[in-house]
Amino acid sequence: TVVIGVLALQGAFIEHVRHVEKCIVENRDFYEKKLSVMTVKDKNQLAQCDALIIPGGESTAMSLIAERTGFYDDLYAFVHNPSKVTWGTCAGMIYISQQLSNEEKLVKTLNLLKVKVKRNAFGRQAQSSTRICDFSNFIPHCNDFPATFIRAPVIEEVLDPEHVQVLYKLDGKDNGGQELIVAAKQKNNILATSFHPELAENDIRFHDWFIREFVLKNYSK
Ligand code: GLN
Numbered sequence: 001t002v003v004i005g006v007l008a009l010q011g012a013f014i015e016h017v018r019h020v021e022k023c024i025v026e027n028r029d030f031y032e033k034k035l036s037v038m039t040v041k042d043k044n045q046l047a048q049c050d051a052l053i054i055p056g057g058e059s060t061a062m063s064l065i066a067e068r069t070g071f072y073d074d075l076y077a078f079v080h081n082p083s084k085v086t087w088g089t090c091a092g093m094i095y096i097s098q099q100l101s102n103e104e105k106l107v108k109t110l111n112l113l114k115v116k117v118k119r120n121a122f123g124r125q126a127q128s129s130t131r132i133c134d135f136s137n138f139i140p141h142c143n144d145f146p147a148t149f150i151r152a153p154v155i156e157e158v159l160d161p162e163h164v165q166v167l168y169k170l171d172g173k174d175n176g177g178q179e180l181i182v183a184a185k186q187k188n189n190i191l192a193t194s195f196h197p198e199l200a201e202n203d204i205r206f207h208d209w210f211i212r213e214f215v216l217k218n219y220s221k
Helices: 013-026 028-032 059-068 072-080 091-096 205-219
Strands: 002-007 035-040 051-054 085-089 097-100 113-118 128-133 145-150 154-158 164-173 179-186 190-193
Touching: 002 013, 002 205, 013 028, 013 035, 013 051, 013 205, 035 205, 051 072, 051 091, 051 205, 059 072, 059 091, 085 091, 085 205, 091 097, 091 113, 091 190, 113 164, 113 179, 113 190, 154 164, 190 205
Parallel strands: 002 035, 002 051, 051 085, 085 190, 097 113
Antiparallel strands: 113 154, 128 145, 154 179, 164 179, 179 190
């Protein structure tokens, strides 16, 4: 059995669980691979997982809870294990990144994804929006995905271009003239998105792709 965990310290974890469950129910391939999904709140649950989704929410709160409960070191070891798969969405992306461009002291990150991230990059006036994005350059035929951004971060800089591949950029630049990178992967086992694919109602294309390209490719033997 391949087990996908969803970190459930804080934030939008139930939505990820439901999306993965829907992928399992609607997809015969996954059924046969005996895929399952569970919420993760402690190291015993984490030890049962092959992959971990770190949800959106509030990265400062997530970081604080992980530190106070002594869970940080276990999370750190899990995500840095090259045979495990990690996907961070929004606050989850902030939490796995190596560098934050501001408010660095508020979040003790897992120092995994070799990028520099800017929190709340879209400013106050446009904190939330759903944009229809063409992801067909990395997800086959997916040219109209509703990507929801909520006080979203962006990747301002890729620190290790040899291992980090930019998957998607929004048009335009931020007010500092930086590109707006909102999806990237590192090697074949780490994925990060600024937006929330788990909030795309009844649309499991992004999760389906994550399971195929990251989870199953890393475990099918
Ligand atoms: N702004 C939040 C943070 O800094 C992230 C928002 C989200 O996950 N939707 O953690």
